[in-house]
Amino acid sequence: MKLSFIVKSLAGAAAMVAMAGPALAAAQSAPSPVSLKGDVMLEKTVTENGVSKVELVEPKVVIPGDHLLFTTRYHNEGKQAVTNFVVTNPLPSAVALSSDAAPGTEVSVDGGKTWGQLGSLKVPAKEGGERTATATDVTHVRWTIPAIAPGASGEVQYHGIVR
Amino acid sequence: MNTYITPLRRAAGIAGCSLVALSVTAPFADSAHATGVLAGTLIENTATATYQTGTTTGTVVSNKVTVKVDELLDVAVATLSTAPATANSEPAVLIYSVTNSGNGPEAFNLAADPKVSGNAFDGTIKSVVLDSNNNGVYDPGVDTVLTTGSLATPLLAPDKSVKVFVLVTLPVGATDAQTSQVRLTATAQTGSGTPGTSFAGKGEGGGDAVVGLTTASANSLAALIASLANITLTKSATILDPFGTAKPVPGAVVTYSLAAKVTGSGSLDGLHVVDTIPAGTTYVPGSLKLDSAALTDAADGDAGTGGASGIDVALGKVSGGTTRNVVFAVKIN
Known part of the structure; x- marks a missing residue:
């Protein structure tokens, strides 16, 4: 098997139960009002008539150097607004954050202890002292969404390169 | 749907960071390989979110998405002889290295071709030998002489290389100081061809094997000189x-x-x-x-x-x- 792609999640299943029967969901111990669903696609650059464009395809074959787009979709299935919604995503060790990640993505280069803009973070340098962190030093990315209205949904994404 | 790629308040995220601090990763664990992540490695991605509803806080974990890294087939061949090797009544010993520059274990078929354009004479391949004791010197009786018809390297781990000796004798008619080249070609046993060609299920760990930029076949020339x-x-x-x-x-x-x-x-x-x-x-x-x-x-x-x-x-x-x-x-x- 070249790819195991786990589509169904526990969180998703819980959300479906909640949608099917609110009374049943209420009887359970505090089901999450928000569902979180991860996805990954392979970014394939195709050139047609001299114009390059990026296509998203199923990651059937993935090799070092390939670009992956990780997406996490959220959906507030509850009746109340959700606030201070912080999505944190540790990078798989085999994936480096793509340097073309959108500026402003908040990142950590120390396993999630400290956070900031990529250009403001430092890492220990091989030759001693420290240097400005680069995209390949990133260990975690995160996004903060101030509020999600009931029924609202959205997604957060990061681009990675297979090391 | 909105796509958020911008950061918002840092203060709001502090709760989130404490949740994921346990999954400290070693980002360079795999990057020690020049060839990239090893074939068969699983890339597993999970996101966690923290939030507030009214006065209560909650946590939700996403499903885990998993991608298996496929095997990249790549090879490099280099000549280690800096000067033309001498051939007289004894064969010339040409030294090459074959490196697995892919990300999975792979064996490579070897072919030594004495017919190279520009040769003053075409030598005769006597034998192809693996440097079994890895000392860079051909040791008769010690190093493994490959059998004609099954000229191949052993299985090489990613980034590993093996030295190969090609013994070349002079043909009748070669005269003193004439030079000649011999080309050693190494080709991945799993397959080779246009970069991107994939071999379903042939990769390490059951994934696919994909031909890399080297076409999974590489060669190098080494020279010999007749010393008569x-x-x-x-x-x-x-x-x-x-x-x-x-x-x-x-x-x-x-x-x-x-x-x-x-x-x-x-x-x-x-x-x-x-x-x-x-x-x-x-x-x-x-x-x-x-x-x-x-x-x-x-x-x-x-x-x-x-x-x-x-x-x-x-x-x-x-x-x-x-x-x-x-x-x-x-x-x-």
């Missing part, structure tokens, strides 16, 4: 008669000089200068000399013997560009 030697033997004579002149009369002494001139970049081994005593003459005892140094007539420690049956001087190994002179005298009866 030739010998010319020139015989001259001077006569001294009892009257102080140069007449070939009975009693006159004839001094023969044999010049053995070796030319070429190679050398000749086991060389002997042998001559007979002409009829009607008698060997002059003690007259034998090599390069002006006297030799005894007896078969003893020195290089020569002399007597009625003739002379024999062993020159041993003589390098090109050297001339050895053997002198002996006979008296006309």
Whole structure:
């Protein structure tokens, strides 16, 4: 098997139960009002008539150097607004954050202890002292969404390169 | 749907960071490989979110998405010989290295081709040998001679290389100082071809194997030079008669000089200068000399013997560009 792609999640299943029967969901111990669903696609650059464009395809074959787009979709299935919604995503060790990640993505280069803009973070340098962190030093990315209205949904994404 | 890629308040995220601090990753654990993440590695991504609803806080974890890294087929071949290897009566030993630059274990088929454009002569491949003890030197009887028909490296781990010796003999007709090249090609056993070609299910860990930018086949040229030697033997004579002149009369002494001139970049081994005593003459005892140094007539420690049956001087190994002179005298009866 070249790819195991786990589509169904526990969180998703819980959300479906909640949608099917609110009374049943209420009887359970505090089901999450928000569902979180991860996805990954392979970014394939195709050139047609001299114009390059990026296509998203199923990651059937993935090799070092390939670009992956990780997406996490959220959906507030509850009746109340959700606030201070912080999505944190540790990078798989085999994936480096793509340097073309959108500026402003908040990142950590120390396993999630400290956070900031990529250009403001430092890492220990091989030759001693420290240097400005680069995209390949990133260990975690995160996004903060101030509020999600009931029924609202959205997604957060990061681009990675297979090391 | 909105797509958030911008950060918002940092303060709001502090709760989130404490949740994921347990999954500290070692980002460079896999990057030690020049060739990238090992084939079969699972890339697993999970996101976690924290939030507030009213006064309560909650946490939700996403499903885990998993992608398996497929095997990249790549290879590099380099020549380790810095100068052309010498071929004479012994074969030239050409040294190459074959490196698995892919990300999975792979064996490579080897092919040595002595026919290269521009060759003064095409050598003859005697054998292809693996440097079993990895010392960079061909050790006859120690290093593994590959069987014709199954010329291949062993399974090489990613980034690992093996040295390969190709033994090349000179063909008939090669002359001194001529050079020739031999091409060693290594090709991934799983498959090769246009970059991006994939072989379903053939990769390490059950994934696919994908041809990398090297086309999974690479080659390198190594040179050999013919080092041969030739010998010319020139015989001259001077006569001294009892009257102080140069007449070939009975009693006159004839001094023969044999010049053995070796030319070429190679050398000749086991060389002997042998001559007979002409009829009607008698060997002059003690007259034998090599390069002006006297030799005894007896078969003893020195290089020569002399007597009625003739002379024999062993020159041993003589390098090109050297001339050895053997002198002996006979008296006309």
